[in-house]
Each structure stands twice: as C-alpha cells, then as structure tokens.
Amino acid sequence: MAKRKLRIVPLGGLGEIGKNRMALEYRDDIIVIDAGLMFPKEDMLGIDLVVPDISYLLERRDKIRGIIVTHGHEDHTGALPYLLPQLGVPVYSTRLTHGLISVKLKEHRVLTKAKLKVIQPGQTITLGKFRIEFLHVCHSIPDSTGLIIHTPLGIVVHSGDFKLDHTPVEGTPTDLARLAQLGAQGVLLLFSDSTYVEIPGYTPSERSVGETLDRIIAQAPGRVIIATFASLISRIQQVIDAAAKHQRQVFILGRSMVDSVRMASELGYLVAPPDVLGRLDGLRKLAHDRIVLLTTGSQGEPTSALVRIANRDHPRAHIIPGDTVIVSATPIPGNESLVSRTVDNLFRQGAQVFYDKLEKVHVHGHGSQEELKMMLSLVKPKFFVPIHGEYRHLTLHAQLAQSLGIPQSNTFVIEDGDILDLTPEGGRVVGRVSSGNVYVDGLGVGDIGSVVLRDRRLLSRDGIVVVIMAIDKRRGKIVGRPDIVSRGFIETGETEDLLEQIRDLVVKTLDHGSDHPIEWSFINVKVKETLGRFLYQQTKRRPMILPMAVEV
C-alpha cells in the first residue's frame, strides 16, 4: 500500500441493514468499525443467519488493532460470535453495548476468550496510527456513539446510527457542540447514516411517543398490551413511566423482553418505581385497568408472545373484552404482512388495536433529511461517504451532500467489497475484495451455497417427483416398472392415472430395443427431459425430477 493513503473497505451488511461493517486502514494498521449481521431475506429459504465473508480480514489479521462497535443493535454486533474466535482482537464499546455483546458471546460460548473493553463517550483510545474518540449520539438504544477518528491524514467522523433528538428520554442530546468544533477544525471525511434519507424534515423525538402512550393508557377501559422491540430501552422506560402515572403495574411477556429488562435494570439504564414491575403470577389478582402487559412480537414474529396471544395460542395470556393493544413499532421491510395478520387477529379476538398507521406509537431511531443536512453542515467534511442503507439511500445521501456544496467528485457511493483509497487530494475505487455471503443454516457455517438455495426454490415451487428404476446390472435394462413418488407436486388421490402414464412413459423412453447396455447418465438426462415435458403438458407445472437407479 502506498504512503499517505487511507483505505476504506465496506465489508458487510446486506439488504435492509446495510454496510454495518467496515475496515479503515492506514499503512500497517487496520481498525474494524462495527460487526453487523443481517437477517436472512425472504428468498433465502430455510437459512437461519447470514454472516459476511471475512476472508479479507483473516488475510490481514496481523494488522487489525481492534473492532469498534458503535452501539448494541444486532445489525452492528451480530457477527461478533463468528468473527472473534477467528480474529482474536479486542472489542471497544460503551457500557450497555458491552453488556449486550457479553450476553451474545456467552450464548455462543465464546465469551471467556474475548477481549472486551468498556469506553465512555468522550473517552479516547489509540489503536496503531488511529486515535479514536467516542462521541455521544441519540439513537433508539442508549449508549449509542459516533466516532471521531484522528488519522495521520486528518480527522474522520463516523456518525454511527443517529438522530438529533433534542429531548431524548434517556441521556443527553447528540453532541452537536463537539461536531461543530470539529467542523471548525477541519474534517477530512464524514461517514454518515443514510437509512432515512428518503424522509423529509426531522424525525420526531422519542419523547413524542410517550405522549401517545400516556393518552392511550389513560383512556383504556381495561388491560393495555404493548408490544415493542426488546432493545428499545427508552420505549420500555416510557411504558413504565406511563403505567406508574396511571397506577398500573407492568408485567413482562417474552423471553427476550424479560432478559432485556433485567439487563438494562441491572446496568441502570432502566428505572422503575417500586412495585411497578409485577410478577406474572400476581396478574390474576389485579383489576384489568391496573394492568399493562409488555411483550415481544411487534414484528409479527410467529413464536413471539403477541402473535401467540393473537392466535389464542399463548399458555398464560389471551385477549379479553376491553383489552387495548399497542403495537409500538413499524414493520421492518418484509414483515408487513406478518404484522398486518397479527393486528387482524387481535381485532378478531375483540381487542382495540393501535398501530403505526393510526397513532404515533413509534418513531424512528435514524435522522431524516434535515438532520442529515445538519450533520453535514456542522462537520463540513472535505470528502463524504454515505453509509448504512441500500444503494438508493446512498445515492440520495450523496446528492443531498452535493446540494450543500460538497463537489460530486468528493462524494463516494461505494458498495460492499469496494476498496476506496483516499488521499488529501482525492479518492478512487482501486479494486474489489471478496465480500460474498456465508449462509448459516442450523449448525453449519458456509456449507449452503447457491445450488442448495436454488434447489429449495425449485422444490418450493412445484415439488419433486422421484422416479426409481431397478436396472439389470449386466443387461443394462430396466427391470419391471418404475416406482414414482411425489411430494409437493399434486394431491396423491388425484394422480393414480398420471402415475400410470409416467410409468408407461419411463419404460417406453428407456426401451431402446437393443441389448447394448444403457448408461446411467443417459437414463438420467432422458428421463428428466421426457418426463419434464410430459408433466408440463399435463399439468403446466415443473416439479424437480429426480431419477434414481437401483442396480439389481
């Protein structure tokens, strides 16, 4: 690598979550910012997790000085259990983030060997040639940070996931003063959160949700059931506050919600007046208008407490007349129909349901256009790289920066795997690194490739037809009639005729009339072709056809 050059390599994050893993390099020093893990997309059938390809980092393991995690959300921490055992480098984060990472690593039995360091916002650490200061920002989880990275080429600012909340529920507003100070000093490069660049104006304060919750709880005739993200600590705090104000007790349902409330309470991020948090076995003794149930399931997750309640399938809770349900979240793209179905079922059970389309029961944790402009205006960077978002978000964010006067040649829309080399004079994408996906299905890591996914897709469309033929080894001829079994293709009762026709067709296809033995590869191709054509003619379906020969 040439001298006096910063190298920027976004490495991970896909889909809705985007680019929450990045390597920043100067000569022989590399720091990694965030270690996110995306949720599987709909079309990745049966895949449990996806982790980024880390071959690029593994090859440069000796140069990596540490991983810096900006906040405790899954899409910034989720890959750590897979990365740490292989990289063995220290991880730096604030206290709540540290707590969440510890829980995660413990679950994966890799906590003991991990080197986790707790940093305070405002504190500075030195990693090789980089001096890194943690900057307090507001987001939908406490203890979120941006980063101020002093490099030999100048100051780099990384926004983290942020919004400019002037009245946050927990802690202080985003540290605008420090950003303005940096802007005055001169900033070489800004990385900034693009998630909500499509939304004009400002993202409302988290506190505005509290007002809605308070009003709905005040008017609710019976129990109130509130579903939200387990990580939304400030939302949970507002639920507790509103419940306390209206002399209600809060009961927690759902494992991740229970864990989250416990952890945040222990670390002091969640404060409940005495006796407000109730134990589930005390629920029956209370009048309905003294009860708030706080649950998981705001994304319609099929095994969550709220969805099981909506389906009358929860062992300990069901809807009773007079219940009010608040879904305090917006559906993550892809979850829309799961959430709608849950709301429908709750109405069907007789609940009154409030959700994002009807009431302001949720606000985003990311800044909208005016906040992104404010970040750009305060920091006044020479160069700009939009991060966190799909390609359209990055493009629009770059255009927003240009509208504020940053020359187009100084903004870089780069995608995962691009290598951007930056000097004080300018930047250039100089190549690409492998940043493909590693699929995790059950216990295996990386043993699912595109073939398996393609097969699952085919199987899910029209099912499978298995053709089993007994082949006379010596004569190379089919013996008797083949067995046909299908799954996911057609109702079995309806198919006797069709099965007979298939048997006839296979026998006819393979009856080549000579004594020359036929080859398996020929049988395989021939049966697939002929049968595929026949079944399509008969049914307009294209099941996967799996011919199998048993030699006898």
Add this chain to the structure above:
Amino acid sequence: MAKRKLRIVPLGGLGEIGKNRMALEYRDDIIVIDAGLMFPKEDMLGIDLVVPDISYLLERRDKIRGIIVTHGHEDHTGALPYLLPQLGVPVYSTRLTHGLISVKLKEHRVLTKAKLKVIQPGQTITLGKFRIEFLHVCHSIPDSTGLIIHTPLGIVVHSGDFKLDHTPVEGTPTDLARLAQLGAQGVLLLFSDSTYVEIPGYTPSERSVGETLDRIIAQAPGRVIIATFASLISRIQQVIDAAAKHQRQVFILGRSMVDSVRMASELGYLVAPPDVLGRLDGLRKLAHDRIVLLTTGSQGEPTSALVRIANRDHPRAHIIPGDTVIVSATPIPGNESLVSRTVDNLFRQGAQVFYDKLEKVHVHGHGSQEELKMMLSLVKPKFFVPIHGEYRHLTLHAQLAQSLGIPQSNTFVIEDGDILDLTPEGGRVVGRVSSGNVYVDGLGVGDIGSVVLRDRRLLSRDGIVVVIMAIDKRRGKIVGRPDIVSRGFIETGETEDLLEQIRDLVVKTLDHGSDHPIEWSFINVKVKETLGRFLYQQTKRRPMILPMAVEV
C-alpha cells in the same frame, strides 16, 4: 328462507384484496356483485392463482339472475373465466369494464358463450325482485360504478371502489347529488369500501399527480421512463398530456401496457394528439429530451419491462446517462422489496429515480377517512356493512360509522362465508357457507390441497433426503447398502462423510437380527424417525425424509 329478509353472503376475495364477491338474495332471487380473484399470497408456494370456492353459488344456480361488475380491475373481474362456464348467467357492466372482461374471456376461450351486457351509468336494470341503478364513481380506472339496489325491503347502496375526486382526469366527479337524494329518501343498507380507512383526511385528486409528472418531465435533461399500472388509464392520459406539452413522443414498452393503451384508445378512453404516440423503431432517431418511455413494472414484477431494463436484460432498451425514471405507483403489500431492488438497480445504472417516497408520483384510487365519512353522511343508511379490506379495515370502518351516529347494533363486520340475514328491524349472522379457496397451479383447478402446500413449505425450508433401499422380497431384508440422494439440504461436496453415516445408520436400524420379514410401514416410520433425529443432531436441520424400497 323466511319472508321479508335480505340475505347477504360475502363469498370471495382474500388477503389484501378482500371481499370482492358477494351474493345478495331475496326469496328466490340472487344477484352476484363482482367476481374478484386474488393474487396468491407469498406463503402459497408455487400457486399461480386462487379462485374462490363457488359451491354455494353452484347449488343455487337456478336462482342467480346475473353478475354485476362494478369496474374492470382484476380483483373484481378475475374469477369470471372460472365462474361463467359453470353458472351461465349474464354479466352487467359499463363499457370499459365490458371491454376488459371481453379481453379476459377471450384469452380463456370462454367469450363466445358469455352473455355480456353493457350498461350506462345512470341506467337501471331489473333482475328478479332487484332493480339496480349504476352510479358513477371515481376510482383509478374509468367507468367505475357504485350500485343503487332497490329491493322489496328498501334501498341498498354499494359504493364500489371509490374516491371523491372533485377534479378527476377522466369523466365527472363521483355522483354526490344522487347519493344525497337517496339519503333524503331513506337508505336501508350501505356497503362501503374500507381499503383506506386507516388514512386520515382526503385522498388527493388524480390530477395532482399530473402536476408532479409535468414538473419532472419539464426538468429532465434526457429521456424519461415512466412505469405505472396498465389499467391506470387516467395516469397514462396524464403522461401523454405532459409529454405532448413538452414536445416529447411517448413510446410504449411491455405487452399489457401496449394492449391496454390500444384498447382504451379504441374505446375512446385515451386521447393522444397526433404523432405523440411513437413506434419503437423510431426511438433511435429522436433526441433524448424528446422521449418518454411508458412501461410496465411499477410493482417490480420480475419479467416486466422496467425490471429487465434495471437488470440490463431488456432486448430493446437500457439505461443511458441522463435518464430519469418515474415509478408512478406504490408497492402493493408484499411487493415492497421487489420494488426497492428495482429502484436500487436503476440508480446503479446511473438513472435519476423518482418514486413514491420522494415525490407525489402516485395517488390512491380509494377514499380516505373523510371521504368515507362523507359517503356515510350523505347516504345516512340504517344499516352498515363495511366491505373491501382486511379484518382491521372492516372493524375500523364500522367504528367510523359508529362515530357518526350509526348504532353499533346496526353495523356488521362480517367475513367471507358468513350469512347475514337482514330485516328492517335488524340483522343477524345465521350461519356460514363454504367459501374456502380453490388453488390453481398450472392447468389444474382444485387439485392442490393443504398437504401439497405443507410439503412445499417443508421442502423449501431444509430440502429433501431420499433413501432408497433394495429389499429382498422373500426374506424381507435390506440388500446391500441404501442409496442416499439429497436436494436442497446440504452442499454435495461436503456430505460424503455424512452420507456414509446415514447408510450405516439405516442398515443398523433395519438389521433386526431375525429372519422374520420386516414390513414396509415399519421400515418407513423407523427410517424417518431415526434419520430425522440423527440429521437434526448433526446439522440442526429437518429435511423431509423420503424412504423408498425397491423389492428385488
């Protein structure tokens, strides 16, 4: 059926589209309102179409006096090709709707026997005891109607799909005067469209989109590519008008768009100044800023023109620098990620893209809360049945009616298959009829049941493992080692070891050490159980296991 009773049976429509098929009965007369067909939901793997179960109508065929279709959208006409051959009753609709139905029936080769009648808005027909007047309403397709149904019990108003557009692009506003007149006269029952009951305020006029299109086209430096629904005739008209104003020619891409423009032009619903509609082969000769391309693909449909352009996969068109793309639609629930991916790819190809989140490039065709209130206030019905929508929409619409003074006991939230009997005194759900779904996959109708769907779901999750055993017929023992083939389960390269272990396990499982022949049912269950447990332990996956025996 008792005397003096109206019977209301919503029969079809599911998912996002809802209840667009209904039977209205009085003694021995039945009329059917709309014959919709929903698109398959995501979790109906490989299903091409879903049509409603029409057994209820078939059993009462003699009483059915006709089918009335309120407008020409797929979710109101799509089931006609399946229903008409079996019911043989006449279909009544306005002229454009008639044109669209004819095209559809012709495609399905059932046009010749169909009895299609064209009705003018304002015109009245008599079907048995029902006298039906077609009422002009605004919606996203011209020639949309509501229905005024004079019954022996009183007047029934059916809103159709409607909005109250005071400045529609085509035709006149919704006929409010007639509705007010009816309200003064006294209306027994109102059916009204619930699709956008969640949205406060008014749905903007279709004309407001024209202003956005005009502004974007005026400023576009090069070609403009506009994607919208082929049935959105007024949108297409606005594109033509804006193009003509800015001295551009319009070129049509995509089969359904070409067909739609041709049909609407022939019937006079679409008017283009001379030379504005161009032929594709003239495209190359024109300067870029003289070109508008009108395409399908606004829902990210994989084979549509826009998506193929976005993927550089269209034979005749691709993105060139300076192109502006307008996606003039909102994603239908479930299509969000397809649309986002298309927008990303268009940006990636270098286009500037405008879509619903950035600009007012689309308005809905359904009324929002204030319009629904207006309908209720004008018609002043004694009874109210919300239609068109999911359960939450129907519930909210009933609550809206109650907030305007209709007693709760006079509003009925009913679901498909419910039988609502209504007298002037009140209404009651008296039973349910079969209104399950009939799945269409390829050519078959109704031969796909829940077992096939469950299998496809299982197959799509972890694939399939086929175990083929040669069984000695006489001794009832397994001969040799079994063959194992898997699809969609695990990469083949990785599995040699695992396959060997499976073979060992199967042999061991079936080696019962006696000479007593083992039964197939035992083998089947035993192999499934043992292997299922083993594979789950080894891989945490649960593929479908298909044991097969070949007797030798």
